[in-house]
Amino acid sequence: ETTWRMATKMPVDSPEGQVFEKFADLTEEYTNGELKIDVYPNEQLGKEDAVLEQLQANIVQVYAEGFGYLKKWEPALAWVAAAFAFDDFDHWQRFMTSDTVSGWFDTAAEQSGVRPLGDPTQVLRGPFRVMVSNVPVETAADIEGIKIRMHENKVAIETWDHLGAEVITLPWTEVYQGISKGIVEAVNSPVALVESMRFNEVAPYITRHDEYWQSIGFMVNEEALAALDEDTRAGLLRAYEDTGAYSQEVMFGVAEESIARMEEAGATYTVLDTAPLVEKMQGFYEAMAASGELPEGFIDAIEASRTASQ
Amino acid sequence: MAWILIGSFIALILLRVPISIAIGMATVLTFLTSDFSNALQIIPQQMLEGVNKASLTAVPFFIMAGNLMNVTGVTERIFAFANALVGHLKAGLAQVNILSSMIFAGISGAAVADCAGLGAIEIKAMREAGYKPDFAAAITVASSVIGPLIPPSIGLVIYAFLAQQSIERMFLAGLVPGILVGLALMIYVRLRAGFQDFPTQPRATVREVAHTAQHGFAALMAPAIILGSIMFGFVTATEAGVLACLYCIFLGVWYRELTLGKFFSALSDTAMMTAVIMIIIAFSIAMGWLLAIDQTPQKLADWTFSLTENRNVFLALLLVFIILVGCVVEGVPAKLILVPTLLPLIDAYGIDRVHFGIIIQLGLLIGIATPPMGIGLYIVAEVGRVRFEKVTLAVLPMLLPLFAVLILLTYVPQTVTFLPDLILGKQ
Amino acid sequence: MTPQDYHPQSPLTRALNRLDRASWSLGGAFLWLSNLCLLIMLALTAATIVLRPLGLAAYWMWPWTMVFFIWLSFFGFFALYARLKDVRVDFIAGLFGPMGMAVTRLVSDLATLSVTGVLLWQLPRVIATSRGVYDGAILPAGLELPRLALSVPLFVSAALILLTALLDLAKMAAGMPENVTDHHPEI
Numbered sequence: 030e031t032t033w034r035m036a037t038k039m040p041v042d043s044p045e046g047q048v049f050e051k052f053a054d055l056t057e058e059y060t061n062g063e064l065k066i067d068v069y070p071n072e073q074l075g076k077e078d079a080v081l082e083q084l085q086a087n088i089v090q091v092y093a094e095g096f097g098y099l100k101k102w103e104p105a106l107a108w109v110a111a112a113f114a115f116d117d118f119d120h121w122q123r124f125m126t127s128d129t130v131s132g133w134f135d136t137a138a139e140q141s142g143v144r145p146l147g148d149p150t151q152v153l154r155g156p157f158r159v160m161v162s163n164v165p166v167e168t169a170a171d172i173e174g175i176k177i178r179m180h181e182n183k184v185a186i187e188t189w190d191h192l193g194a195e196v197i198t199l200p201w202t203e204v205y206q207g208i209s210k211g212i213v214e215a216v217n218s219p220v221a222l223v224e225s226m227r228f229n230e231v232a233p234y235i236t237r238h239d240e241y242w243q244s245i246g247f248m249v250n251e252e253a254l255a256a257l258d259e260d261t262r263a264g265l266l267r268a269y270e271d272t273g274a275y276s277q278e279v280m281f282g283v284a285e286e287s288i289a290r291m292e293e294a295g296a297t298y299t300v301l302d303t304a305p306l307v308e309k310m311q312g313f314y315e316a317m318a319a320s321g322e323l324p325e326g327f328i329d330a331i332e333a334s335r336t337a338s339q
Numbered sequence: 340m341a342w343i344l345i346g347s348f349i350a351l352i353l354l355r356v357p358i359s360i361a362i363g364m365a366t367v368l369t370f371l372t373s374d375f376s377n378a379l380q381i382i383p384q385q386m387l388e389g390v391n392k393a394s395l396t397a398v399p400f401f402i403m404a405g406n407l408m409n410v411t412g413v414t415e416r417i418f419a420f421a422n423a424l425v426g427h428l429k430a431g432l433a434q435v436n437i438l439s440s441m442i443f444a445g446i447s448g449a450a451v452a453d454c455a456g457l458g459a460i461e462i463k464a465m466r467e468a469g470y471k472p473d474f475a476a477a478i479t480v481a482s483s484v485i486g487p488l489i490p491p492s493i494g495l496v497i498y499a500f501l502a503q504q505s506i507e508r509m510f511l512a513g514l515v516p517g518i519l520v521g522l523a524l525m526i527y528v529r530l531r532a533g534f535q536d537f538p539t540q541p542r543a544t545v546r547e548v549a550h551t552a553q554h555g556f557a558a559l560m561a562p563a564i565i566l567g568s569i570m571f572g573f574v575t576a577t578e579a580g581v582l583a584c585l586y587c588i589f590l591g592v593w594y595r596e597l598t599l600g601k602f603f604s605a606l607s608d609t610a611m612m613t614a615v616i617m618i619i620i621a622f623s624i625a626m627g628w629l630l631a632i633d634q635t636p637q638k639l640a641d642w643t644f645s646l647t648e649n650r651n652v653f654l655a656l657l658l659v660f661i662i663l664v665g666c667v668v669e670g671v672p673a674k675l676i677l678v679p680t681l682l683p684l685i686d687a688y689g690i691d692r693v694h695f696g697i698i699i700q701l702g703l704l705i706g707i708a709t710p711p712m713g714i715g716l717y718i719v720a721e722v723g724r725v726r727f728e729k730v731t732l733a734v735l736p737m738l739l740p741l742f743a744v745l746i747l748l749t750y751v752p753q754t755v756t757f758l759p760d761l762i763l764g765k766q
Numbered sequence: 767m768t769p770q771d772y773h774p775q776s777p778l779t780r781a782l783n784r785l786d787r788a789s790w791s792l793g794g795a796f797l798w799l800s801n802l803c804l805l806i807m808l809a810l811t812a813a814t815i816v817l818r819p820l821g822l823a824a825y826w827m828w829p830w831t832m833v834f835f836i837w838l839s840f841f842g843f844f845a846l847y848a849r850l851k852d853v854r855v856d857f858i859a860g861l862f863g864p865m866g867m868a869v870t871r872l873v874s875d876l877a878t879l880s881v882t883g884v885l886l887w888q889l890p891r892v893i894a895t896s897r898g899v900y901d902g903a904i905l906p907a908g909l910e911l912p913r914l915a916l917s918v919p920l921f922v923s924a925a926l927i928l929l930t931a932l933l934d935l936a937k938m939a940a941g942m943p944e945n946v947t948d949h950h951p952e953i
């Protein structure tokens with residue numbers, strides 16, 4: 030009988046918190062109580078770098094967060110959420126399970142002893158991204174010249190600059206005031222956060238643009254995983270897969286309810302055709318590949334996974 | 340585990356170990372006696388986590404604003420203005436002492452700048468007017484409690500970060516309680532002046548009031564600038580602290596009182612005070628990690644809940660507990676240990692986190708006026724040249740109005756939550 | 767009493783006093799490093815307030831403000847120890863007279879050695895696992911500041927504090943008085 034510690038950033042009562050709770054419950058059930066998982070929410074054990082170090086040291090056994098944080102062991106993993114690089118979710122999923130990306134995860138695991146549990150796209154975050162603006166955004170052309178808030182990230186800034194927006198950096202907590210004061214007109218956000226940040230009050234146009242896809246990686250310590258017996262490990266994996274399905278259900282359910290409430294309160298919800306953006310970004314990625322800023326094989330892997338291999 | 344932690348910390352403090360080392364040693368001892376004795380790398384790791392907190396960058400600037408006021412003569416102007424307003428009342432300079440602290444509180448985030456800077460002026464004036472030095476020092480310490488309640492406040496910045504509340508909300512919540520403490524002390528002084536003779540002063544003429552108000556006006560503007568710029572969202576809390584510092588520097592240059600030497604002395608004082616606070620925070624976060632991974636807060640919550648489910652009884656126990664801790668542990672480390680530990684309980688009893696924040700803030704603040712860790716007592720004893728024991732005795736009756744306000748705030752939550760709910764909306 | 771006030775009479779106390787003065791000066795240097803960090807924080811934040819409405823605030827300003835905040839705290843650790851800026855409760859020790867002061871002096875030094883000793887003992891593990899960079903803290907060459915650089919001042923301060931505590935034990939053995947101050951900072 031083993032107890033694992035699982036660290037997360039999210040509060041217990043958030044939708045993601047519920048998903049983690051479900052994972053803990055299912056694991057106990059599917060392993061017949063052989064593996065118990067204690068969840069430590071709210072960054073109780075520290076921020077990303079600190080928790081990853083604890084994961085390495087096998088003090089924590091699971092960390093549920095974005096894969097981007099693994100970039101310190103394999104820089105290529107900073108690119109798994111590349112903006113407008115994928116046609117749709119399925120394309121991204123094929124990319125994430127390709128040999129190229131698996132190779133990146135292997136490199137990270139060799140250095141750190143930390144790797145994702147199962148298919149890395151199962152547990153969704155967001156569950157999708159939107160732009161919230163105080164001017165209508167109905168086509169890709171509407172993005173031209175829009176004053177958009179960005180976090181302090183070089184690639185994100187260059188991306189939206191390339192797409193024609195006027196980028197202004199602002200802390201996340203200042204966005205509401207920033208829009209109401211006219212400092213910015215728009216912000217990108219996971220749909221799940223729009224209502225809780227009250228963005229819709231000052232920016233009533235909500236446009237689903239699927240800027241990039243995000244999943245929550247269940248990163249585990251390899252040693253701890255290897256120490257489990259076969260049945261327990263199988264139960265754990267089954268719990269992970271069922272948690273994935275549950276997360277889709279919960280996240281999309283929450284998003285739909287939230288959108289309905291915001292529409293009720295006067296917001297306009299649009300789904301953007303992103304094909305022109307994806308096309309425009311190809312030039313951006315090619316230029317970056319040419320200057321050596323992109324990981325080896327990145328563009329090829331995107332192209333190779335563009336169509337489903339039957 | 341919690342007992343080793345608190346016990347060794349208090350023992351080390353009483354054994355004259357410097358506080359930053361004492362909390363470090365208590366952390367090391369607790370780690371060594373836990374299941375994580377082979378994971379000591381967590382200590383330096385979590386120390387980095389502890390100081391790598393964006394919301395805490397406001398701390399040095401709210402300290403610096405108070406220090407700058409003291410070196411630029413703004414403090415004297417505040418005192419002169421308060422004197423013109425209430426100096427003629429019974430026990431006038433005692434009332435001035437309290438009112439000055441209320442005005443000063445609007446720009447300074449720590450009680451030290453009040454005790455050491457404003458306090459030196461107040462005690463000197465009161466001694467010269469014929470007040471007993473121990474009374475003068477005592478009312479100075481008691482009124483310095485107002486400073487970290489009225490925004491800005493370092494303690495509330497730290498609580499906001501620990502309890503995941505917005506700094507704006509905590510600041511608004513502290514305003515009314517801070518004024519209530521000031522009023523309670525003023526009433527206390529007035530009642531005492533009813534059966535005890537204190538020196539009096541003539542009433543200031545309208546011209547004198549106007550004159551000092553004109554001089555003090557710039558200082559009175561500062562709180563409006565700080566709170567206003569945060570509330571209207573022009574700046575973050577940290578930036579508001581910087582604005583306050585820039586404003587003080589501007590005033591110092593305007594009044595031709597700020598020399599380079601004075602500026603650097605204020606800078607050094609700020610850097611050292613910040614470093615003490617942040618090193619304590621750094622070790623406390625390491626300790627907090629251990630408490631979190633051991634699930635101590637949940638265990639404590641379950642245990643307490645099994646004792647009583649009555650919220651009012653719990654609140655009474657909580658008050659006694661906080662005051663006892665405040666007597667032996669300084670406010671910042673006490674909050675860092677207690678808040679994460681108590682939050683599950685606070686939530687379980689359905690107590691508002693903002694409300695609890697003000698209770699713990701005032702409860703621990705009272706500790707600056709009680710031995711053995713009554714830092715305020717040490718400072719006023721030093722700047723007022725009074726014996727420590729004499730101030731300690733003189734301050735005892737003044738704790739009554741402080742306790743009265745604390746009990747009022749505890750059992751009438753609206754006194755705390757009304758203002759933030761009105762301005763920011765209910766949570 | 768500070769090292770400057772002490773007048774050594776023997777070669778041993780003269781040597782120890784010279785070391786003590788060096789440690790005192792080094793504490794002053796670290797105090798100035800802290801001051802410098804604070805000034806840079808002030809300047810960066812002031813610049814942000816002015817430049818943001820103009821759309822000119824650079825994205826690296828905030829991360830660097832955080833870096834200097836961290837360094838302010840860690841450089842300050844040695845400064846506050848060497849320059850006696852920390853809080854000490856001495857009245858209980860005082861009740862027991864010179865004996866009380868001597869015993870608590872020993873306890874303080876031993877506690878200091880243990881705490882800094884543990885920190886330095888863990889240094890190899892910290893170096894082994896600290897990977898990656900501090901996001902947004904870009905350096906002129908376009909790279910970002912390594913995460914490990916954040917903790918360097920902590921370990922430097924810890925090492926210097928350890929040496930200062932050892933020095934105080936040597937002073938005690940040589941019958942020299944302890945460095946003390948009347949300073950009572952608030953926290």
Ligand code: NA
Nearest residue numbers: 436440479482
């Ligand atoms: Na006062």
Ligand code: NA
Nearest residue numbers: 444447486491
């Ligand atoms: Na204040």
